[in-house]
Amino acid sequence: MVEYGDVLARGFLRTIELFLLAGVGSLVLGTLLATLRVSPVPALRAVGTGYVTLLRNTPLTLVFFFFVFAYPKLELLQFPFFTAAVIALTVYTSAFVCEVLRSGINTVPVGQAEAARSIGLGFAQSLTNVILPQAFRAVVPPMVSVLIALLKNTTVAAGFSVNEVGSVIPFLNEEGEPTINAFVWIAVGFLILVIPLTLIQRGFEKRWSVAR
Template sequence: MDVLLDNLDLYGPGFLTTIELFALSAIGALILGTFLAMLRVSPVPVFRIVATTYVTLFRNTPLTLIFFFFAFAFQFLEIVQISFFTAAVVALSLYTAAFICEVVRSGINTVPVGQAEAGRALGLTFGQILGNVVLPQATRSVVPPMVSTLIALLKNTTIAAGFSVVEAGAIQAYLSERGYSVLIGLLWVALFFVILVTPLTLLQRSLEKRWSVAR
């Protein structure tokens, strides 16, 4: 307990930064990932190729390399100067969006083709069919894998510690400098991550229960 109480100045800001990283990255990944999923099921071949290329590239590139690019290599391009925190948000968003895209696309594929055909028969556009017919139904089936992807995103925020972002993953280094037990410190970090993941798990179960009753 002394390790925690004596180092609240590390745990507090560290986990606050972790939550900020997670929240901003989750919003960016959900928006971009959903957009990419729409491109992947688009009737326009060029859109499908672009989205497929993006997903293939980012899903098969280690997250550390993406972090390295935006934290260091991107700065040398002199397009725009961004902070390490912003670079971390961009890297996490772009990486996670590829997985969100596949989750949403799999949900879209669970909706019977007849639903889209009925929408076309009514004169709806592709966007209207997706937004008003397909996506609302697909949402029910994507909740479990979506929550799993967001939990993975939460844990991936610890990689930012290696790129000068002071968050939960960096706590162990500071504890070592102060002479405290790193093992005990990491156990507290693990406990706090369990606490952060719990609301996501409860939300998943709540939505699954609600929508299963609605069916």
């Protein structure tokens, strides 16, 4: 830890960057997909269902492989490995965010949507002003679990030339150092990162339970 602390610190900083960018992207895209899944338009529901079914049943490694190696072959748009990792994590995690949020939408009483329609609100207005705020409150624990899984999934990026904390192990192997100590410090680092997410989850639960 003393000799290679800077290497671990840089790796965790890159991991946090991956997590924050992919987390925001996943929440935005996942919310959009959940909107498609509950849309009254059959074609939009089919698009949302197809996306979620495909991504939830595809290994994350294959998603990374597509955006890092296969997509550049199309010669549409070139981007660095870090950007490809953010896109892969976002595309993959958004499918799980969508299903969590959809389950929250299903917990909102039907009478809420009917009351919104009765005062002249359209589908989009009812969803954004009435249904989604209640749905987000209902799914805080599973949503945080999805984000924690995303945080741990960032280590997959190490296999695709992204210098995050997962790349520390092969680096130490090349240096001839025992890697068991690195595994311990990485585990401790992830524990330190996960604890604040858990505290945030509990804080939101307590605050919103009082509000209800």
